[in-house]
């Protein structure tokens with residue numbers, strides 16, 4: 001995909017793998033090395049490897065993942081039935097993939113979106129290194145061109161305490177993603193299904209209201225506190241015998257009290 005990316009510096013460009021001299025066309029950013037056939041990406045600052053992740057999740061399976069997530073516990077009840085799907089698109093989305101050695105000499109992978117996306121959660125995706133494959137030109141028509149330069153990624157890493165010399169590898173990875181827009185309660189939301197794992201990502205979604213659950217929790221805590229004071233009262237009234245009666249009353253009341261608490265919790269979870 002050749003987009004309106006600024007012209008590359010006139011300095012010579014070398015392959016990230018074999019060091020061979022590359023001759024990109026004007027504006028060309030995705031390139032295959034003519035000597036070693038590596039796929040590389042020409043960032044303004046550097047030539048880096050260019051990988052992709054194979055899409056193994058078919059559109060129907062991705063849709064099914066989305067529905068399972070909508071029907072799940074995180075989202076508002078019956079979202080799978082109440083939400084209206086507005087659009088579904090498939091694309092290869094670019095992320096910066098950086099490996100860095102931390103102080104314990106352990107390697108850690110960092111991901112950052114390399115183009116604008118409302119789903120920043122994408123950075124929490126785990127990419128098994130063995131799944132990375134050479135980016136092929138055949139993906140160009142579905143690939144989003146990076147708009148975030150590599151130095152911006154390096155700056156993010158520096159902000160997280162990862163210095164430049166700790167970085168052992170920097171690459172551009174195009175991830176297969178299904179993007180869905182859906183409407184619920186007069187608002188439009190975006191959810192993403194990653195096409196290699198089927199995992200659902202969404203930053204903002206109609207969530208279950210938590211306040212009613214906190215209320216039930218507070219109510220039951222208060223109730224059990226009061227009930228647990230009964231043996232003390234019994235003890236105050238009649239020492240050992242009073243304590244025994246108090247304990248018995250406490251047990252009975254606790255069991256009885258548990259019924260409305262569970263009923264209330266069940267009622268709320270059927271509504272929220």
Ligand SMILES: [Zn+2]
Nearest residue numbers: 015018033036
């Ligand atoms: Zn090469």
